[in-house]
Amino acid sequence: MTFFDNARCAPISSPYGSSTRYDGSSRRTGGGPDATHGGIDLTLAEGTPLLAIAAGTVFATGEGGQMEGNFVWLLHLPDRSGLPFAFLAKYQHLAAPAPLRRGAVVALGQEIARSGSTGTVGGHYGSAGYAHLHLTVRSIAADKIALAVGPESGFSIVRDSIQIDPLTVYVPGLRSPGEAADLPAERKQVVVAYVGAGSVVRPASARAVWPVACP
Numbered sequence: 001m002t003f004f005d006n007a008r009c010a011p012i013s014s015p016y017g018s019s020t021r022y023d024g025s026s027r028r029t030g031g032g033p034d035a036t037h038g039g040i041d042l043t044l045a046e047g048t049p050l051l052a053i054a055a056g057t058v059f060a061t062g063e064g065g066q067m068e069g070n071f072v073w074l075l076h077l078p079d080r081s082g083l084p085f086a087f088l089a090k091y092q093h094l095a096a097p098a099p100l101r102r103g104a105v106v107a108l109g110q111e112i113a114r115s116g117s118t119g120t121v122g123g124h125y126g127s128a129g130y131a132h133l134h135l136t137v138r139s140i141a142a143d144k145i146a147l148a149v150g151p152e153s154g155f156s157i158v159r160d161s162i163q164i165d166p167l168t169v170y171v172p173g174l175r176s177p178g179e180a181a182d183l184p185a186e187r188k189q190v191v192v193a194y195v196g197a198g199s200v201v202r203p204a205s206a207r208a209v210w211p212v213a214c215p
Ligand SMILES: [Zn+2]
Pocket: 014, 037, 039, 040, 041, 133, 134, 135
């Protein structure tokens, strides 16, 4: 992957599906024989603003424990995001609980929280923890969207959604996330849009951006 205009954005320090952490240690230690990474990690200074990767609404916020930390889930439905499929995005290890209400509308690239190390202290990463963003994306099939909207909806939609590589969101021209697995290599060369100086989305036509601003 590269960034639009070859911008130098915060890179992925541990990709989706990886069996190792950012420091090269094995996720299988204590994680079971098939432990692989369920999202992407970005190593970030404590307090880095985190941005909504697409337009959507707040689905849930909370304070998880060890491994999870403070988190926010955003819901991205096609009618709001302009993207071809529905998905949930979960941002973890936030410095503080996200000051957002369920159902609040978030714009593409809007700051939703600050990065931190909650949920990482005392485990593998030691007493200092590891300040980073863990971003998980789960796609929602069209016939399950009703489970995700409305006042009665709850975390059943998480069980009924499918974990995917978050980079799938940036692949142009997909009709469904499943198509990404069958793409020829050249179409997997993702060029990721971002929010640059002055909070400008680059390119302006982008419907999905990197979760942190780029210089
Ligand atoms: Zn992670």
